[in-house]
Structures are given as structure tokens and as C-alpha cells.
Amino acid sequence: MNSPPAQTGKTTPVEAEATGTGLDAHLVVERDAFCLDLRLAAAPGDVLALLGPNGAGKTTALRALAGLTPLTDGYLRLDDRTLEDPTQRLNTPPEARPTGVVFQDYLLFPHLSALENVAFGPRCHGTPKAEARAQAADWLQRLGLADHATTKPRRLSGGQAQRVALARALATHPRLLLLDEPLAALDARTRLDVRAELRRHLAAFEAVAVLVTHDPLDAMVLADRLVVIEHGRIVQEGTPADIARRPRTDYIARLVGLNLYQGHADGHTVRLDNGPAITTTEELAGPVFVAFPPSAVTLHRDRPDSSARNIWRGGIAGLESHGDQIRIDVSGELPLTADLTTVAVAELGLAPGATVWATVKAAQTHAYPA
Template sequence: MTLLDANLVVDRGAFRLDLPLHAAPGETVALLGPNGAGKTTALRALAGLEALGGGHVRLDGRDLDRPADRTWVPAERRRIGVVFQDYLLFPHLSALDNVAFGPRRRGARRADARAAAAAWLGRVGLEELAHRRPGRLSGGQAQRVALARALAVEPTLLLLDEPLAALDARTRLDTRAELHRHLAEHAGAAVLVTHDPIDALMLADRLIVVEDGRAVQTGDAEAITARPRTDYVARLVGLNLYRGRAAGHTVHLEGGRELTAADPLDGDAFAAFAPTAVALYRDRPDGSPRNTWHATVSGVHRHGDNLRVQLDGPLRAAADVTPASAAHLGLGPGQRVWAAVKATEIRVYPA
């Protein structure tokens, strides 16, 4: 069953968002992409804060926005809850009254709205802070109040715009786990906007990668991390990615370079390998591996327990080496090295 069925078309000058989007009951979909990709615009269009120029938004069998039929449902009449990036809690209201605001706007009596708000604050573990105003809450506490406020209206669709971006690293870790629990308990659909791949991978059932207003890749975490289709996604998952034309075991890249892979393929193809698969040498390696090239080190920085080496040359790539290997090779910007990748380390798949 499809609970959310949307095709979001929004024009802003030279920028156009054209994004098909659907979600099932109980499903969390993450819109992942760089700044300026159109993720927040998509969320605002779903919430009714941005009018569509084309396409449609249909939720639980009801049209909310369909320009072709002049159908438009205002934001306050949509069964949608929103957690904004900056939470946007009312500073003059207590946590309790912030959460009660939604039910009151929907016609609930004051006592009933406050009782529902108290119950939601209990569910997010903040019943003891019900009478505090936002200025006296920590970032994690404010995020939970914002989530309770969004859920208190019993939304069919929950929208979350970078809900963890304002938190420090430790608070983010704890709050992410708690948010995951609440999303799992939510019977409706949820759409999460983020540029953080960890948030997307940990919180969402399905990912939609958005670049320049369009979906460039869709799938679960395993599918997207295994077969990235753009440089942006490859960088997120830490792979070197190239596009070319495969003929058997050889992938012909632009500029005349070739990569040899263990598995054969024919046609337009992507070739990907991990930075850990790249071996670096002072001199050309013995045995002349098929995938060998002369490269120039353009940068070195720490990456976990290893060092990530950026390589320029006929094949731009990233390589991971141990600090001991980097010291032995004397790696630094401008250093010339030989790079090699075994054919068995290269994954090739259709473009």
C-alpha cells in the first residue's frame, strides 16, 4: 500500500525540483544530498509551505496539491507533522504548551490537549521538564519536544528537516538512537531530509539521493553503498568511482585510461574500488600489475587509524595507507608515487 504518492515539481528561477516520491505506512524515506540539491524545498512542498508548479501530492488517498486541477489544501489542514532543523519551538510557551499547540489548533479542548501533550512528553522521557521553556532546555531536550509536538497531532506523514544537525556529537549519537525508536513505532510514513549519510543509513528504510533537483539513485542502504552511481554518492560511501565503456574484462575510461577487472561486462559501466585497495610504491611495482599508474600526491589527512592520500594524475583516486607506510614512502603534497590496484579489487556494474 502506498500512503504518500507525490511528484514534486517546483521552479525557482534557473533551479527546478522534479522529484517523484512515495512511501508506505510505517516506512521512513530519507532524502540525502548535498546543500542546494532541493531536499528542503521538497519537504516544504509536502508540508504545504511551498506551492507546486506541477505534479501532485496525494496522502492517504486524498489530493493535497494538484495544480492541474487547482487543488490546494493549506498546511494547517494537512495531516502532517514537521520537525524543523532549528525546531522552532515557541519561546514564550512551556514544553507542555508547545506540544499541546497542535491538538489545540485542531479543535481539542485545552484540558484534553494538555493531557495528550503530557503523555507525549512522557513517551520522549521529558515529563519532568514539562513546565520548562525552550530557553532552559538542552539541544537534545529541545529536539525531543519538537518531535513530541509533531507527533501529538497524530500525523499521517511525519517530516523531519535535518533533525540532528544542531546537536553536538555525543548528544547526536544518543538522540539518533531514540529517534530511530520513535520512527519504528510511527504507524504513518516519514520523510527525513539530511546531508549526513550516517543519519540516513541509521534512520531510513529507503534512501533517495537528490542532486540538482532530481533523484539520481534510489534503494536501501546496502544497494546504494554497494553500487554508487554518482561522484557524490561514491564520496559518501568512500569509494573511487569511474564511468566508462566495458568490453570484457577492460573498462575504457575518458582520456584513454583503462581499468582491468576480474569479472567481464559489456556496455556502459561503472568501475569502483575502495581506497584500501590502492597500494602505493616509490618505484614501479614488480610483476607489472595491470592497473598501475604514476601519480602525484595532492593531499594527506588522517582517516580513522589510517591516512587518506589524495592522488592526482591520469587516474584521480584516494588511497588509504598506515602511518608507518606513509612515513616509509615519505608521502607529502607533490610527492611522485606509483599506484596499483588488483583486478580482483575492482567492482564493475552497468551504468
């Protein structure tokens, strides 16, 4: 999108009480070969993160919530007001929805100062110029930008521009705040600072916030609940802690840094659908997932005389730096990843193609019902 959000209409925004019931939506968008079909619910004060790989439907969902992409079916209700329902031919235009949007590239008006950018929303909703500017000044003060009120966007840092965009979204007192990859355009250091600042503002936000991201750290830090989307459908949802501890797809397992397998449990033994058995400390029966972190894996060049109940033969498929360690992809009867120190990799003489034995203690695995 190459232009700022469509807020130029003169329609009065939908009014909602501060003590609303929040978001209730069934988003169905059919487009070519892709179909988005999501049910979302969030109470006022909740921060909901939509997480998923590229092409999963996250941006389509956000545009549907904003009214920028019409629903094919389903509905969108906010604080008990129906904003969109194709079966009733009801579609509230974007500028009339009590919604604020922070786009990935912020889309600030380049010819307006920070103050004028923030005042733009209230002005479009009929607020007199002097009052709108006073409200904008207050928002800039709250976000620590009072000294940059007269600054044009091109002279703002990435973090400052992000805060101006947030202030512009909040200045209309939205009942639904949408954030589209709000930290993606920032460098690593700025991202760290702005993430902490954004978390503080979201914690104080009294309506519903929906964050769209592909970054698991942003989602884990900023959101109260995660909704993981793949191919336009929800594959898992829950608190960040639940998602991180019990992933249910390979995509989620990679995000949270776990080796994940699916199989059938009989007591402490899980026979994998495509692979060997894994011994666990949990005693379960029926379909299960088994997960363990790369740090739980120990590699050996020769078959070890180890107390570990789980041992598999494999080959080194690849090595790459991962923080202060080396992440190693092991192929074989049980494909897995292992994290070793640089010293350990050197001492073992590990290189692509080398044969290794991998061990994992049962106590370091985690099994749970599928």
C-alpha cells in the same frame, strides 16, 4: 525561518485512516533558474530520506510536502486524498494537512514549557485544553521527558529540545512526518545518542516519514530507502545497501567513500571514458561503473613488482586526517584517493608533489552496469 511552524489555523485536519496507502507525489516547483521535479512514493511505515548536496532541492521538496511552498505543477496525494493539484486549483493549507514537521532548529515556542509546546498542535486542531495537555504529557513520557514538562526551551539540552520538537510533531497523529536535518544542531556525542533514539521512534511510526539530510550516516541509519537529488532531479534511489554498493554519481561515491569511474567493459577489462583501463573480476560488456574503496589502494615510491593487475603512476595532490588514517589524493592518469596509516605515510615519506605508484587488485574492484 524565524518563527514556529504555521499551526495556528482552526481548520480541521484532513482525516486519514490508519491503514492508508501512503504518499504519492509529483513535486514540480519552478523558481527563477531552478526547477524541482521529483516523483516520490512511500508506503505507511516507510522512512524515506532525501539526500543531496547544498542547493539540490531537498528543502524545497520538504517545504512543498508541508504545503509551505506551492507546487507549480504535479500533485500531492496522501492516503488517496489529493492535498494539492495546481491543475485543479486545489491547495490544502499547511494547518489542514495531516503533516507533522520537525525543523532543523526545532522552532520551539520560547515562552512555552515543553508540555505547552507539545499541546499546542492538538489545541490548534480543536482538542480541549485539558485533553491536549494530557496527550502532551503522554508524548513527553514516551520520549523520556516527563521530568522536563515544565521546562522552557532555553533550559533544555539540544537532545531534549529535539525530542520535544518530535513529540510536538507526533502529537497531532500525522500521516506524513517531515524531518528537516533533525540532527544537524547537535554536537557529535549527542547526535550519536539521539540518532539511535530517533531510529527507534521512526521504526514504530505507522505512517510515512520523510527525512531531509546531507549527512549520509543519518540517511543510512534512519531510512528504509534513499532518494538522491542533484540539481532538482533524482539521480539514484534504492535501499541504503544498494546505494552504498553501487553509486552512480561522483557525489554519491564521495558520500559512501568510494573511488568511482565510468567506462566500457569488454570481459574483465574496463576502458575508462577519461583515463586508463581497469581490470576487474566481473566479466561484463557495455557501459559500466567501476568502484573500489580507498583502503584497496596501495602506494609505492618506486614501480612495484606486484601481482596486482592494476597499476598507475601519479603524484600526491593532498593529504588530510581521516579518522585514524590519512586520506591521500593522488593525481595523474587515474585520479584516486587512498587511505594509509600515519606510520605508512611517514615510512614512504609522502608529501604533496611526491611521485607514487598506486596498485589495486582486481578482486578489490567492483564493476556493474551503468
